[in-house]
Amino acid sequence: MSELPDTTALTSINAHRSIDLHDSVDHHALNASWGDCRWQPHPQLVDAPAGGWRDWLTARGSLTRKLSQAAQQSITVQVLSQGVGQVSRAEARWLQQSHGRVSVRHVMLCVNGEPWVFARSLLPLSQPHPLYRAWQGLGRQALGHVLFNLPGVTRGALYHCRPAQLPITSLWGRASCFSYHDAPLLVCEHFLPAMAWHLGLPHPLNANTECRPSNRRLTI
Ligand SMILES: C=C(O[C@@H]1C=C(C(=O)O)C=C[C@H]1O)C(=O)O
Numbered sequence: 001m002s003e004l005p006d007t008t009a010l011t012s013i014n015a016h017r018s019i020d021l022h023d024s025v026d027h028h029a030l031n032a033s034w035g036d037c038r039w040q041p042h043p044q045l046v047d048a049p050a051g052g053w054r055d056w057l058t059a060r061g062s063l064t065r066k067l068s069q070a071a072q073q074s075i076t077v078q079v080l081s082q083g084v085g086q087v088s089r090a091e092a093r094w095l096q097q098s099h100g101r102v103s104v105r106h107v108m109l110c111v112n113g114e115p116w117v118f119a120r121s122l123l124p125l126s127q128p129h130p131l132y133r134a135w136q137g138l139g140r141q142a143l144g145h146v147l148f149n150l151p152g153v154t155r156g157a158l159y160h161c162r163p164a165q166l167p168i169t170s171l172w173g174r175a176s177c178f179s180y181h182d183a184p185l186l187v188c189e190h191f192l193p194a195m196a197w198h199l200g201l202p203h204p205l206n207a208n209t210e211c212r213p214s215n216r217r218l219t220i
Helices: 027-036 053-057 064-070 089-095 132-136 143-147 193-199
Strands: 077-086 102-111 116-123 157-163 173-180 183-191
Touching: 064 102, 064 143, 064 173, 077 143, 089 102, 089 116, 089 183, 116 193, 132 143, 132 173, 143 183
Parallel strands: none
Antiparallel strands: 077 102, 102 116, 116 183, 157 173, 173 183
């Protein structure tokens, strides 16, 4: 089977947009440092997430839809980048792609312009992927709209990571592998302080501390 063409090398789709988050984000650093994220199966964290966090970490439906219901507003997808990118060893193992190329999509799921969730999704390119065309055409449409409206897509077990494992301020993270006609697609989602603040979720490290986000925003 021939490799699918993907001419972009970590192309920033929104190069003209500036990101002004709680921390300044060097996107390439963000991509390269992803390997530091330690995913654990749910039972290992079973007692850790307090209060409403458990529900957010274990819900298996569309996160975009759940966020939109909780915020009572529509969610906007800000695409940070999409194109061939680096994957960590753990991610490569997860996708069984130790030598293959992978297309990496980084987005912020935003409410009122504030980033609530950072998501990193990976689609292997080492052989033709049945979701490749839809993936390439996503733009600002949420990946969840494709994944949860396509019969035959299945979702594997959810894994979690503890807060503060990204170069931006992140709270709990969750990840799982979707499968369509045996082709995998890995979706990793990290909850951000603005979401916790607006939804009244407890600070993951100190239940008595509020998750007040910085007043800096994603600017477009
Ligand atoms: C997977 C979903 O799609 C969301 C949208 C994403 C995107 O557009 O890149 C990525 C991760 C998700 O949080 C979902 O809604 O559950």
